[in-house]
Structure formats: C-alpha cells, structure tokens
Amino acid sequence: MARANDAVAALLQEYADLLTITGGEQFKSRVYEKAARAVGGLASDVASMDAGELRQIRGVGASIADKITEYLRDGHVAAVDALRLQVPSGVPELVRIPTLGPRRAVQLHDDLGVTSVDELRDAIVAGKLSGHRGFGERTAENILHGIELLERSHGRVLLSVATDAAEQVVEALRGVRGCRRCMWAGSLRRFRETVGDIDVLAAATRSGPLMDAFVRLPMVAEVLAGGPTKTSVRLVGDLQVDLRVVPLASWGAALQYFTGSKPHNVRIRAIAVRAGFKLSEYGLFRVDDGSLVASATEEEVYERLGLQWVPPPLREDRGEVEAARDHALPALVTAADIRGDLHTHTDLTDGVASLADMVAAARDRGYEYYAVTDHARNMPMQRMTDEKMLAQRRALRELESAGGPVLLHGTELNIGPDGELDWPDRFLAGFDLCVASVHSHFAQPAEQLTRRLIRACENPFVTILGHPTTRLIGKRAPVDADFDAVFAAAARTGTILEVNSFPDRLDLPDELILRAKRHGARFAINTDAHAPVHLDHLRYGIGTAQRAWLTAEDVVNTWPIARLRTLITAKRNPAPR
The missing domain is CATH 1.10.150.110 (DNA polymerase beta, N-terminal domain-like)
Structure with missing residues (x-):
C-alpha cells in the first residue's frame, strides 16, 4: 500500500x-x-x-x-x-x-x-x-x-514497498484485542531485495477477531481466501498478504517455520528427523511419544536441535546450518553499530533538501560523523563548478562549528568511459573523502568496464567505489564486468566497496559482497540519501550486509572517526613497495 x-x-x-x-x-x-x-x-x-x-x-x-x-x-x-x-x-x-x-x-x-x-x-x-x-x-x-x-520482476515489489505495507498491517493488527504477538516473516524478514508476497504471523487465543480486523483494513482491495488459521488478501497495489494465527505457545516454532527459505527449512527438518523429532509450525515434538520439546521461542527450537540461533537474513542454506552446528555464526553488523553515513546529497546537485537540513537530520540520528558528497562537475545536468563546491565546504565548516557530528566534505565523482575522474588530484586532495561511481556508458564491453572500475580504485583519492554494479532493481541490469578482478583491486588498493542502501539499488548485492569479502575487501553501508527521510533506508543496507555475513569489523563506518581517517590517509599515501 x-x-x-x-x-x-x-x-x-x-x-x-x-x-x-x-x-x-x-x-x-x-x-x-x-x-x-x-x-x-x-x-x-x-x-x-x-x-x-x-x-x-x-x-x-x-x-x-x-x-x-x-x-x-x-x-x-x-x-x-x-x-x-x-x-x-x-x-x-x-x-x-x-x-x-x-x-x-x-x-x-x-x-x-x-x-x-x-x-x-x-x-x-x-x-x-x-x-x-x-x-x-x-x-x-x-x-x-x-x-x-x-x-x-512481475508480481514482485521492492523490499521497501513490502516493508511499508507490512508495517501498516502489523501495526493495525497489534491493536486488535486479544493479539499477543504479531510480526512479518518469510522473505521480507530475511531482507530479500524483492518480495512476492508478505507473510504475517500473529499469536492469539481466538483467531476470529484478528481475521475480521485483517479483511476490513482500508488498504485491502480483495479477500482471496479466508479461514480460522489463514486468510489471504490483495492490497491496493496488488501485493498479496497472508495472515496466519497460531497459539502463543507455538509462536517460536511458527516464526521459525514461516521465516526460513525452503532449502534452509529442509535442512533443519532433516536434523530434527535424525534426532528423533518432528518439526512443524506448532512445535518440535518427539516422534516416539508425541511430546512437545520446544515451541515458545525460535532460540529454544534451534537449541534443542543442537544449533546456534540463526539470524533471519542468513536462513538461505549458504553454510549457516553448518556454522550454527559448530556455534560459529558471526556477530552480524547492526544499525546500532553505524557511526556515520559516507554518501549523501543536498540540493546543490540532485538532492531535494538543503545542506543545513541534511546535517540537522544526521545530528538527530546521533551520528558521530557525516559526509556530504554532492556530484562533481563531469555530469553537466548537475551544473557543478569548482566555486560551488568550495563554497559548500565553507558552509559545512560553519555548520560543524555549531556542534554535532564531525562533518566530512566529500564528493561523488563520475567514473568516465576510460576511468577518468572529474577533477585533477590537486583538487581532489582538498576533500575529506571521495566516492567514485559509474553513471553512464553502461553497455561497454566487460574488459573495458573492468579496467574502468579498477582504474578508479587505483586513484589514491578514491575512498569508496559507489554502487559498484550500477544496477537499478527491475529497471537496469548490473554492468558486465569481471567483479572478482575489481574486488581484488579494491582490496589491494584499500578502496572501500559500497553497500548502497537505496531500495532500488542495494548495491553491492549480497552475493557479490560474499565474493568481495573473500578477496579481503572492506565495505561502507551508505544511504545515498537525497532527502532526510532517505537516511531511514539504512536498514535495507544493513539487511543486505547481514545476508552477506558482514560483521561490524568489515564495515568501515562502524569505526571511530580517527580510525576511519587513518584508513583514508593510508590510501592517499601508500607505503613504498
């Protein structure tokens, strides 16, 4: 909706x-x-x-x-x-x-x-x-x-659209008398980048009041099916939502059952069978006498199977079951770990809010540091000039003197067709950091695009490679490049790879983050915000990073400002080889 x-x-x-x-x-x-x-x-x-x-x-x-x-x-x-x-x-x-x-x-x-x-x-x-x-x-x-x-993409919506709809449904149902628990599950809880339909789970002694309230929600366009334990509706906008109601005692088992991907759940049920149990949405039961072993919480269900609790974004059967068996799952990065945003825009270029408004929004979020990175001069539609950029730097320093987060003056450079950047090194040296991104010539041959991205990484003043694949989900495919070569270059040169949190980008996607991490690369989870409300998109980048097993140590904008600056300086002044 x-x-x-x-x-x-x-x-x-x-x-x-x-x-x-x-x-x-x-x-x-x-x-x-x-x-x-x-x-x-x-x-x-x-x-x-x-x-x-x-x-x-x-x-x-x-x-x-x-x-x-x-x-x-x-x-x-x-x-x-x-x-x-x-x-x-x-x-x-x-x-x-x-x-x-x-x-x-x-x-x-x-x-x-x-x-x-x-x-x-x-x-x-x-x-x-x-x-x-x-x-x-x-x-x-x-x-x-x-x-x-x-x-x-037919029938699927962006993660953000599904989240907005799920929040409205869950908020409404939580207010229904008799509702003990309510939250969404399925691929949405796993932070998949697109969602086909929404699974909502509720716990109550009587399902009738919840089902009645659900079908009467103003965003419901059509009731597809109804019953005492499951009702399906189509929202205005064609998104399907399925509501399941279980007893409170079964909450944990049901949440586990309706959250994991099919391959993950098959693996978990196989472990249960080998241990002499049967696992369903109602609980973990002994096969021999039918007695209930666990059901109240997800943690309890996983524990009785000899497993560490698996965070929802990891439940894709990509090694998490083995790691849970060995109690070796990582402590995933969370929103609470993020100290600052390193890629944002103002109305000096294509943002829709002033510098002061964006800085105030960062201050309200309690950030330790915050970077403003408006577009550089090689994108004519942005009408950027050296003078405008230097004037913004002065304004940023004035705002910083009023207190709040450390303000970093940056820019989002355009990586040209041959890997060239907007300004010479002497001008780039004046920025606290630089994001470099591809904004045009997406159809170049793979060899040329690969060299283009590597050349940007090799520039000592490029701190972050922004939205590296350039994809727009459902609208533009990723560029054709040898990303393993790019990731190796990023690790070698100390260039940070961006996890862009904008819902139609989520770039790098989780599969490529996993590959980049194997090369030893570091990451920054940024919002690419063009308005204060976009700073809230951080949660989608966090979810994407979690799907890729990233920890706070992997993500540089969880680091204190002094450590981050040391990293930036080290790239600009590499040690002799």
Whole structure:
C-alpha cells in the first residue's frame, strides 16, 4: 500500500514521461521529475497539506501544487488524463521496459508498429530492428535483457514497498484485542531485495477477531481466501498478504517455520528427523511419544536441535546450518553499530533538501560523523563548478562549528568511459573523502568496464567505489564486468566497496559482497540519501550486509572517526613497495 507521497511522486514522474513521449519541452519534463523526487523524499504527508504548504516544497510551484491537490481530491488529474490520450496505444507498456526510454518507445511504435512487449520481442528476434537509426545489435540485446528484467520482476515489489505495507498491517493488527504477538516473516524478514508476497504471523487465543480486523483494513482491495488459521488478501497495489494465527505457545516454532527459505527449512527438518523429532509450525515434538520439546521461542527450537540461533537474513542454506552446528555464526553488523553515513546529497546537485537540513537530520540520528558528497562537475545536468563546491565546504565548516557530528566534505565523482575522474588530484586532495561511481556508458564491453572500475580504485583519492554494479532493481541490469578482478583491486588498493542502501539499488548485492569479502575487501553501508527521510533506508543496507555475513569489523563506518581517517590517509599515501 503506497503512501500518498509515493503515489503523488509516481503521478508526477508519469507526467514527466508523458511530456517526453508527446514531444513536450524537456525543461518542463525535468521540472516535474525534480518535483517527483522532492515529494517522494518528503517526510511529511502531502495528503495533510494545503496548497500553500505544498508550494513550500522545493521544486513544487503553483501549477504542480494545483495538480497534487487535484489528484488528492479527485483521484486523477485532468492534464495527465489528456496527455495519456495523446500517447499511441501500447507505448506506455513499452516504456515500462528497463533500458528503453520514452523517446525510443515512440520511435519503435512509429517505425515498427509494435504495441506490446511481446510484439517488440518478436520484432527483435526476427531482426526487424536491423538498419533502424539508433538501434544496433548491442541496443537490441539490451532491450531483450530489459524485457527479461521486466518479466522477472512481475508480481514482485521492492523490499521497501513490502516493508511499508507490512508495517501498516502489523501495526493495525497489534491493536486488535486479544493479539499477543504479531510480526512479518518469510522473505521480507530475511531482507530479500524483492518480495512476492508478505507473510504475517500473529499469536492469539481466538483467531476470529484478528481475521475480521485483517479483511476490513482500508488498504485491502480483495479477500482471496479466508479461514480460522489463514486468510489471504490483495492490497491496493496488488501485493498479496497472508495472515496466519497460531497459539502463543507455538509462536517460536511458527516464526521459525514461516521465516526460513525452503532449502534452509529442509535442512533443519532433516536434523530434527535424525534426532528423533518432528518439526512443524506448532512445535518440535518427539516422534516416539508425541511430546512437545520446544515451541515458545525460535532460540529454544534451534537449541534443542543442537544449533546456534540463526539470524533471519542468513536462513538461505549458504553454510549457516553448518556454522550454527559448530556455534560459529558471526556477530552480524547492526544499525546500532553505524557511526556515520559516507554518501549523501543536498540540493546543490540532485538532492531535494538543503545542506543545513541534511546535517540537522544526521545530528538527530546521533551520528558521530557525516559526509556530504554532492556530484562533481563531469555530469553537466548537475551544473557543478569548482566555486560551488568550495563554497559548500565553507558552509559545512560553519555548520560543524555549531556542534554535532564531525562533518566530512566529500564528493561523488563520475567514473568516465576510460576511468577518468572529474577533477585533477590537486583538487581532489582538498576533500575529506571521495566516492567514485559509474553513471553512464553502461553497455561497454566487460574488459573495458573492468579496467574502468579498477582504474578508479587505483586513484589514491578514491575512498569508496559507489554502487559498484550500477544496477537499478527491475529497471537496469548490473554492468558486465569481471567483479572478482575489481574486488581484488579494491582490496589491494584499500578502496572501500559500497553497500548502497537505496531500495532500488542495494548495491553491492549480497552475493557479490560474499565474493568481495573473500578477496579481503572492506565495505561502507551508505544511504545515498537525497532527502532526510532517505537516511531511514539504512536498514535495507544493513539487511543486505547481514545476508552477506558482514560483521561490524568489515564495515568501515562502524569505526571511530580517527580510525576511519587513518584508513583514508593510508590510501592517499601508500607505503613504498
């Protein structure tokens, strides 16, 4: 169930896309894109704002505020409806394909007459794109891969979307009389990057009141199935939620049963069988006499099987069962370990909040240190200059003098097609740290992309390699690079690898973090925040890091500032070999 801000942001982004499709002014399209980011990153609920308050949002003028008001009042906007009618049939479906923008979607419709994703795929396979301006063989391959991504993500939502919905459901059910425990389980509790449906577990003596309250929730669009122990609904937005109610005495066994992946649970049940037990959602029972052995807590269930309790993000059958048997599971990094954020933005570039507002948000979180890393000058749309960056540094020092976290002035550099960076070393030396990221030329051959990333690691002033694969979940595939070579270079040069917490990135993903750790690399869990509310995305990066078995020692922004600075200085001044 999307909050009002997300629904409004989606509408504004759609309007921006429609302006592009219909040949509208690019400046106007960019204005609506910026307004979409501003509303999406707003902590306050736009549904509670009047027109005057809406106009106070950065990037939201009178015309946009009127459209927001119209949408919140009527459920649609006449101007958006009118533009939708101008768009050729089938083009909106084509626009949903990752790697295919609005203009190219229109071109394909006009040139080939395709009106659906299936028709476009057939046209590419038949070679009909060959010879068309701007559509070479590599472009055709990228579009086919985009179609794969679209189909693979069908019916799945981002971790953040599922979490928002689960929080609303659980909060409502916890208030029902007779509810003793309630929380979500399944892949959401394991912090999978996308979720197909949500499993909610509740404990109560009587299930009826909980089931009745569940189906009457305002975010429920349809009841799919109902019963005394399980009810399934479809929320507004098509996300399915299954509610299961168990006796309080069975809480731990049920939570274990409905949290683990299928392979993990198969392994646990096999251990139970070999020990003469039967494990179900109601408890761990002796086979010979049916007596209950454990059920109240997960810890108790694992302990009676001779296992260390396994944190939910690890329950994927990737070695955690063996480690639990040997009582050798690591102490995973937690949000409480994080001392600061090393990748954030302000409205000096593409953020939607001022420097002062972002610093105040970091202060409110109790951070020991906080880095501001706005984009550098090689991304023309950001309009960065040396003078603007130096002025921000002075402003940051003034804010730091007022107390609060140590403020680090950084920048997010763009890694160019050949691995070049935005500024020469003499200018980079003035920053406390530098994040370097790929923002363009994603389709380069693997060898070129690999060298490009390694060259960035080899620059002594690059502290962190930002969102290393560049992926956008469900929208853009990871770049094709030899990441083992990149990870080896990062470990060799002391370059920190980012675990980007933004929900549509989660980059590095857990599988690559595991590989990078084997090379000896260090990590930073950052939010890449563009608004104060984005600082809350940290939990998704933490969950991703936990899935990859990271400890606080592996993550440099759990370190005290003095130790972090020593690491940065050591890279800038490597010892002679």
